[in-house]
Amino acid sequence: MNKPAATPHRCVVCGSGDADTIWSVARTPMHAVRPAGMADIASGFGNLDVAACSGCGHLFNLAFDTEAADELYGALVLTNEPVSPGMIAAVDETAALIMRHLKPSPAVLEVGGGGGALSLALARRSARVDLVEPSRALQPERFVGTGVTLHRAMFPITALAGRRFDAVVCRQVIEHVPDPAPFLTALRASLADDGTAYLEMPSADDILLRHSIVDFHYPHVHYYRRAEMELLLARAGFAVAEVFDIKQGHDMGFLLRAAEPLAREARASSYISPAAFAAALAKRRVRGAQRLAAIDGPIALYGANAYAQALLGLYQENTPFAAVFDDTAAYAGRCVYGPAGEITIEPPRAERFAGMAAIVVAAYLHDAEIARKIAAMGFHGPVYTLRAPGPDAPGLIVSLFDP
Template sequence: MAQMFWVVADPALTDRFAPVRLRQCRTCGHVFNLALSPETIAEIYRRQTATNRPVSADMHKRYQTLLDFLGRERLVGKRILEVGGGTGSLARLLADLGAAVTVVEPNDELPALLGDQAERIRVVNDFFGPDTVDETFDGVICRQVVEHIADVRPFVRALGDAVAPGGFAYVEVPTLEFIADAGAYMEVHVQHLHYFDAAARRRLLADAGLEVTGSLDIMQGHDVGILARPGRPAVEDRNPAPSAIDRVGDRRRAHEAFLAAFDGAPDRTAVYGATSQGVTFYNLFAEGAAPTRFVDDNPDYGGRFAYGRGGTATIHPRSDALLAGLDHVFVGAYHHQAAISAKLKDDGYRGTVWSTDPRLPTIERVR
């Protein structure tokens, strides 16, 4: 049982859990969780706090790397559709380049988050599907969305149908290879319904009439950005070497065993990073032993809540007063461990910093 939401404004939502039951196709290697009802999925994306605001130099750099990869000539003066715009951070950058941007995003917070930029960005506040838009675009961008969609094939076909002749599609997803190799259980949660390796990704796009032309490595293989164009490539029906996911359960059990023996006081312990990874890690704490606070640099999160089976935590911005009251900090947003550790050091934090990186055998002390 895992949390339905990562960050919530309403404390009444902190008792909402749903099952994760992973299955893997023996033929193609596709890993999936279809335990959720369509009504539950719709509620999640209406009420989940938007999570993709860039709050570090690395995150801002990732946007610039993406723009460089796509090439400004594909964007300047072009009609661009972004499916799943989150906080609108990328849409702003595209509009700054002179693109005519349409964003399809069901989260009710997006129009307010765009603020004074709303006039130059067209927002369709709805779920994307075959009937959402009746036009084609020079470019279709869909980042970190496909893995969340229950009926994924019609969704990706709709992405392909929205690409004009001569246009491009850019689809970004987590990689099953990283999850399998690292045993990255933090990447397995209610909101991810599908996990794709390279063969499954090619097959999914080919079914939508899209041919892969390039790829962008993101966070050392954690994610991949796929550039495609309209086409009908030949792809393999079977996956000769699907990624095995046995390590995921092993690593989760190792971290859970560490936390069962951890004797830090809950009110003097915090998790840094109210990301999907940090909140999924938080769910390993037993009842009564969970830290009472999260630390996060996202200004949208202040005063909101994260929760797990062990309790509920209030999210706070990093401050000297907060850090002075902490003996232990677990880096839940493990991809940003180096940056977070440096911030804590610069702030003079004297407590223990713990790494939750699943690529390590167990939770280890950073300093």
């Protein structure tokens, strides 16, 4: 503790150059999913060295390799496609929420739309959408005749320079951006004076509350608390109109209007104790290892996502996970991987469940829905969730980290 940052990073919130490490993982997968049998099996790992800024408590990965960002976001495989009724309904709700604040037939810019599900939902509600997304896995044919114009590139792009939109939408992106200030300024420059912006991201307040260790994974550079994000938004010239708790507080959504940028001097500062937080996280890590070790027989993961990615980086060297199930049809022939090798992703099947001693639900934000599905498919062994036990209410499913 109290050691200076290993690399000369400046805190993006307060500018301090000092930080205390609170969480580290030596070899964590950079990608949640990748093609199976890649030639260079040893590549594709990074370090987690998540630190709390000494000046303001902001959490960020000191070991994030900014040079590797292009490889990371040019992504080999599209992830986070909505695959369950719950996920599809959530995309529709977000589209409806955004459209409620717009005039008829608005011009919308979506930055970092993944597979484009939200852009398509907005276009169905008669928005004209420009989607900027760098993933090379995205198929332009998907958008033909939909009202969505795809720009397969990293934002900002010259083709849209000077264009102002009625709405600017950016979900689950800002936590991946090493330097958020110029990015937010570019978003603000794309917004009409009477426009509305919607930004969504994971909440570090939730991680601090629950000590959720699987929420630390390589693609996230920054972990923002609400007050920190409000400050960055104000500096970029956004006024907060409304804030939404999403997925029971796991994520936060900001509805924003154009405003005059706030001077750089203002600071967010709220105390966290890095030593106490680090100790609580370490306890979770040990508890997860103990529970996995107590399972007598093959263990399957359900959900080939960022939380499975984090789990493999933490435990795969000691826990030989036997299978990974996922509902995403496009994951056929893809794998997850960790320090001990890769595991091919399979669609969930009752015959395969039958051979498992336990199933761990990695897609923990949808754990209740998935647990019902697993039970309906005839698996009656233990099912664990990666959801960290919260201070509010006990979960429906036993947490792998339950003390």
